[in-house]
Amino acid sequence: MEDNKKHAILSASGSHKWLVCTPSARLEEQFPDKTSDYMEEGTLAHAIAEFKVRSYFIEPTSKQAYTRRINKFKKEKYFNAEMLKYTDTYLEYIKGLVLENHEKPFIAVEQKVDYSKYVTEGFGTTDCILIRDNTLVVIDFKYGKGVSVSAEENPQMKLYALGALEQFEFLYEIKQIKLVIIQPRIDNFSEYVLSKEELINWAEKTVKPQAEKAFIGVGDFKQGEHCRFCKAKGACEFRATENMKIIEEYKIRTVLDNQQVGEVLTKTEGVEQWLKDIKAYALEEILKGNIVPGWKAVEGRSNRKLVDVEKAFEILKANGFDEALLYERKPLGLTDLEKAVGKKELVQAIGDYIEKPKGAPTLVKASDKRENYTKISAKEEFEK
Ligand code: SF4
Incomplete structure (x- = not known):
């Protein structure tokens, strides 16, 4: 995860922009950083994930201290119970990576890395690093669930790897690099392996020349998917x-x-x-008070709501309205049932009663991996 308070102009997380559209990094400087509930949630989930990995591998914590810390997390504004489950998945995945080999690895969490050998003033923070058997493993925890992120040729991860290589190469012999993205909310566990030579080659031939232009804000603009994440x-x-x-x-x-x-x-x-x-x-x-000719801001639609539901209902009951009139009893939807009963348990108990209806036809690009839409019903498809 990038350091929120202080980050490089040519940050690793922004590299998918400035490597392609070199003037973007300097252009973005004119716009303020923004935060959102999703980002705040992600920051908290990262803090919990870091704590779990650190206390399991690096600084063993007593059961009481562990519970105390977790309880403290639970009081945070953006906490929700699912964070504990997903950060457990993250920890378990790292345990699996550690067990892949007999040799005990070197492990670091929230490790600052410096890749300024290739990118002026380039630095960042990796979520977790393992080194063993001549392999440097760079791990990134993604809490988002909107877009599935792949480790394959991922420039952010490769820049972290370059920084980690600089830092640890004199202590460990590193021949290959493994990039790992753990995105537990959408079951995305992506791994990609490349040799040290391939990484250095990319740094010399692609990163260095593009970073030189990006740092001074010159080169060609290029629009594409990366624009979605550009402040400009x-x-x-x-x-x-x-x-x-x-x-x-x-x-x-x-x-x-x-x-x-x-x-x-x-x-x-x-x-x-x-x-x-x-x-x-x-x-x-x-x-902000500025004028955009031909346009103005108005109040959008909003729905009425009860400000204190409990109190309002107490008053209604005190006024003689029957509870049966005020409340409705509804069965939970499948997602909530899964949460309440457990995914596997639910399928075991009522799997025969769960069906997935055929979705409406949706237009996507021909390169989309999903199968072509056919007109036959879900039932026929199942029977087929
Ligand atoms: S919006 Fe797109 S084209 Fe414009 S600077 Fe940002 S990345 Fe480049």
Whole structure:
């Protein structure tokens, strides 16, 4: 996890942007850091994960001290019970990695690493490092569940590995690198192995030249998936110009043939997201008191709610309204049932009564790994 308070201009977590769009890092400096409930949740989950790994492998903690610390976590604003389960999964996975070999590994958690040999002022913090049997294992805990993150050729992980290599190579003979991403909320456990030579080659041939440009904010802009995570995404002139060009290109068409429909969909893939980003940026500007000609902020829709449910219901009951009138008894949904009963136990008990209906057809790119939609029903498919 990156250090929230102090991070490098060319951070490892931002490398998927500045390695591709080199001016982005300097452009982003004009925009403030933002936080969100998801980010706060992630920070707390990381702290719990770090504590568990540290107390298991590095600083054994008495049962009482362990419980005290966990109870302290439980009082945090962003705590929820699932965090304990998912951080256990993280710890168990690391235990598995440790047991892969007989040799006891060197283990470090929240290890600061410095990759400034290849990237000016480049440093970061890895969640966990293991070194054994000539292998450096770099582990990253991802608490998000929106996008599945792969360890394969992952630049953030590779930059951490470069920093760790610099730091530990004189103590241990390292021949290969294993990158591991543990994303327990979506059962994503991704591993990728590369040789030390491959890593150094990438650092010399790709990272160094791109980082040189990125540090001084020069080079070519490039828009793509990475723009979603760029602080300049709503105000980036290059992105706006590129998307406007795409829209202009198609505005003279009357009736498109399917060849053109495919083309338009492919080319305009990023336009919808860009429009959302530019709208969000305009709203921010207006709320700051700035003028965006032709646009203003208004109050959105909101729903009425009871401010103190218990009190309100007490009053209703005191006024003679029957409980049966005020409460409804509803069976839990499957997700809540799984939480209450347990995934396996639920399938054992009522598996025959669980069915997954056929989903509605959804348009995705031809490269999507899911099977093509067919018109036969879920029942027929099951029987087939
Ligand atoms: S929005 Fe995209 S194109 Fe613009 S600076 Fe950021 S990464 Fe580069």
